Amino acid sequence: MLLISLLSLITLVLATGNVCKNGNVINKRLNGLPFYWPPTWNESQAAPFLEQGQLCSWTVTIPQGYYAKLIISGETLDLDSYFQTIDSAGNLARTTHEGLEPYYFVSPKFQLVVSNDSPATFAFKIIWLPLPPAVDLHYGIGFAGFVINATNTPYAHEYGASGITLLTFPENTTDLFSLRSVLVYEGNDLKTANYISNLFLLYQTGKQWVSRTNGIVVVNLEASTSMDQLLIQGSQYLTAIGEMVELRPELNSIYTGALQGGEKKSSLVSVADVKMRMVDVKMNLDATVAIYYGSPDVQTHDKTYTGEQLKQALPLEFPGDFTQFVVSNGKAVFTFES
Known part of the structure; x- marks a missing residue:
């Protein structure tokens, strides 16, 4: 009887968590401060409970020349619940556990969704930061190719060839989060290039990525201590x-x-x-x-x-x-x- 009462109490506590709604819109703060949800949470705290049976979404707008950095803390407790992000290129990522590992998004927007049948824990923080103003180095790709440390320092590099391939060599294949900060664009400069994806998502395809244009821009937004390497080749050398x-x-x-x-x-x-x-x-x-x-x-x-x-x-x-x-x-x- 005592065990049943204890389980009922736990269920009640879990079931009376935060309530959210669908269709929220979040814009960059004019004062430059981060946005927190719920407003009483910060990243030094455990994620609060989220009431069961909810489907909630936030569309986050990103001004031109900025990127948004998102961190999520939370965990779902059943097989059908999830956290989901969709970036400006339509790339979808879905998880069931988040431990404050950052996501990075570029203009014009991204979407964050939580769907939980059972009680869950959930909170997030968004901060808007300026993108690099321009490409800092330009490279033509020849038969030697390029091997760079993809994540140890911020940069914005443009690579040119008749076609370009990327193959990532993470330092740790079981911990790929540092690759999220490396963004890949097709084009020759940041103002007109089209955002494609990030190295985290490209690596998960299990294949080298091949551009459809004769120029790409690779941008690392934040330095990490990981020794992740990126191989950049001209696709004309790899046609066979x-x-x-x-x-x-x-x-x-x-x-x-x-x-x-x-x-x-x-x-x-x-x-x-x-x-x-x-x-x-x-x-x-x-x-x-x-x-x-x-x-x-x-x-x-x-x-x-x-x-x-x-x-x-x-x-x-x-x-x-x-x-x-x-x-x-x-x-x-x-x-x-x-």
Whole structure:
């Protein structure tokens, strides 16, 4: 009887949380201060309870030249409830647990939605901050490509080529939140470029991103301590390649990189400043693997082996940095040690 009463009390407490509504609009504060919901909450506190059975939304407007930084604290308690954001390019993100990891949004607006069948906890903060006023550096992409630390410092870089690809190498594949601050635009300057997405969402597709224009702008809004790397290549060097897979060298360990193959060539790519020793390979003996120190091009080509020749040549040493192993066809598994 005591247990039943205790459970009833807990249910009552959870059920009498905050009430919200659908269709809210939030504009940038004229005084520059953040917006909090509920107004009595701040990020040093635990998220308050949200009454069950609600569907609430906030449309947040963002003036040109600004971005909005959103943090959410909360957790849903059933499988059907969620927190959701939709950015100005229509990218949707849906979660059930939020721990104050920031989101970043650009003009003209984004939408925040909470739907909770059961009681939940929920609170959020929005602050509007100025975007970089202009691109700070312009780069033309050649066969060497570019490998940059994507998140350790703020920047706004423009890259030009007949087509551009991005492949992200997070420092920690189980903690990608630092990638949210890196925004990708198609175009040649911040005033006219079209926002596409952020590296967090692009990485989750499991594929390299390919631009539809001859220029992109990459902007990192906030510095982090993560050593996330971004590989930027001209797509003209990759037209014959259908699959790009990141290789992650690990010091004092044995590790593998696997390619699934297909009708096109496939590439295993490393950008780590770690020396590698290839000690084993499993691939079709009549297939070939070409090794490049840069984007696939005659200027960066080192050697080409058949599967049989490569097996006989092992072990092979590689200096690290930007290295690609391009397989002509079929599946392949490479084993390395560092």
